[in-house]
Amino acid sequence: MTTQTSTNSDLRSGAAKAGPGFDGRALRDAFGSFATGVTIVTTSGPAGADIGFTANSFSSVSLDPPMVLWSLARTSSSIDAFRNSAHFAVHILSADQEALSARFASKSIDRFGGLALDRGPDGIPMLQDCMARFACKLAYQYEGGDHVIFVGEILDFSHSARKPLVFHGGRYGMLLPKQTAAAEPADALSNLSSDDLLYQVSNAYFRTRHAVIDKLEHHGWSAEEYAALSIIGREDGLCIPEIVARSEKLRGQAISAAIVQKLIAHGLLREVDSTDGQARIRLTPEGRLSVMELIAIRKSSEADVQGSLDPSEVQLLKHLLSRLGNSADAVTSVEASKPRR
Ligand SMILES: Cc1cc2nc3c(=O)[nH]c(=O)nc-3n(C[C@H](O)[C@H](O)[C@H](O)COP(=O)(O)O)c2cc1C
Structure with missing residues (x-):
């Protein structure tokens, strides 16, 4: 291993720019605009x-010899x-880490408490289940201002x-690959291409909903019964007009009051008198069990339709759909405030 003081002219000119009055926050922000992966570097201490x-700050350096x-x-x-160890290991983390x-x-x-470890050269700790892992021999150390730059040769x-x-x-x-497939030309009649956002959202909605409804029907439930029980499961004590209004907002189509009456007749819901004169609808113990069954069916359909999406993609999709819904709400309220023609 060699210790070197940098003589690189680029580094020197970079250092010359950093002087008193240089805005440290702005420099940090500028450095932070460079997107990187995340690694954990490990070694063994003297004892x-x-x-x-x-x-x-990890970077690949050379293929031959292989260096980082x-x-x-x-x-x-x-x-x-790190200065005194002959070896180190670099672990590249995946989106769920x-x-x-x-x-x-x-x-x-x-930091290592409870983690399963392998052992590398000189017994250095090697974390398991990372996206990539490099066991290295320390080759050079360079002084790099307030940091020390470590260069290692990859052993494994x-x-x-x-x-x-x-x-x-x-x-x-998380990484979102740019779409490379060429967008299909728009259909002249509908003026909708399969690349249109609204087309994609509604198409995905109908197809995933179909998958859920198929499963519900297989278990003897209709989509309307599912909607009514889920609404009461979330907000016990609504009156029938409120349940109907909630269902329209959630599904774009109102369930009929007769569905609620049917669930009352089957002993899953019950009417409770309230002081405002409107009968309130509550779950019975059997109704509560049914809601749990419906949640299990929905979760299992959700797992089915997620298919090849990994957990980080599912998280991203939920985040984007929620933002899309919020911006649609904002548009709706602006439109509602305009005078109608
Ligand atoms: C995403 C991320 C990347 C980091 N990268 C570096 C780095 O490349 N070099 C460094 O010295 N510190 C880096 N840090 C900070 C160190 O991980 C942290 O300050 C250090 O472990 C603090 O403990 P210590 O003083 O005991 O080392 C990073 C922190 C985070 C969250």
Whole structure:
């Protein structure tokens, strides 16, 4: 291993720009505009202690010989361990490993507590179940201002095809591949192409809803019964007109009051008198069991239709659909406030 003081002219000119009056916050923000993956770098301390920290300064360097680099703040509690260890390991995190990243960036916790570990060269800790893992021999250390740059030669590595955890602007994120398929030409009559957002949303809605309804019917429930029981399951004590109004808002189509009466006749709902003169509808104990059965059916249909989507994609889809719904609400309220022609 060689320790070098950088003589690179680019680095020197970069350092020259940073002087008093240079806005540190702005520089951080500018650095943060570069999207990176997230890694955990590990090694062993002098007494064999497991050492590790979260790093996004990782970069591949060379294919032949295979080399990587990353940098560590000189003030880090781990600096001596990394400076004095002949080996380190880099673990690239997948989209579902945000908690692991946070753990290895936190002070005063046992970062390795309860984690299953493999052992690399010199017994360095190697985390399991990461997206990629590199066991390295330390090749060079460079002084890099308030950081030290470590360059290592790869001794061994493994890799699995997963979605990466992303870090950008101080926040975690997920990767969304740009759509590469050419959009289909618009249908001249409907003026709707299958690439249109509203077409995609309504098409996905009808197809996924179909899958749920098929499953419900298979278990002897109609879509209307499901709607009525889910509404009461969420808001026990509504009156019939409120249930009908909620169903219209949720499904775009109101259920009939007769469905509620049918569920009362079957002993799943009951009418309770209230002081305002409107009978309130409540679940019976049998009704409560039915709601639980319906939730289980819905969850199982949800798992079916998610198909090949991974958990991070499902999370992203929910987030985007919720934002889309909110912006649609905003448009609706603006339109409602305009005078009608
Ligand atoms: C996403 C992310 C990336 C980070 N990347 C680095 C890095 O590349 N180098 C570094 O020195 N610190 C980095 N940090 C900060 C360290 O993980 C953290 O400050 C450090 O582990 C604090 O503990 P220590 O002083 O005991 O090392 C990063 C933190 C996060 C959350």
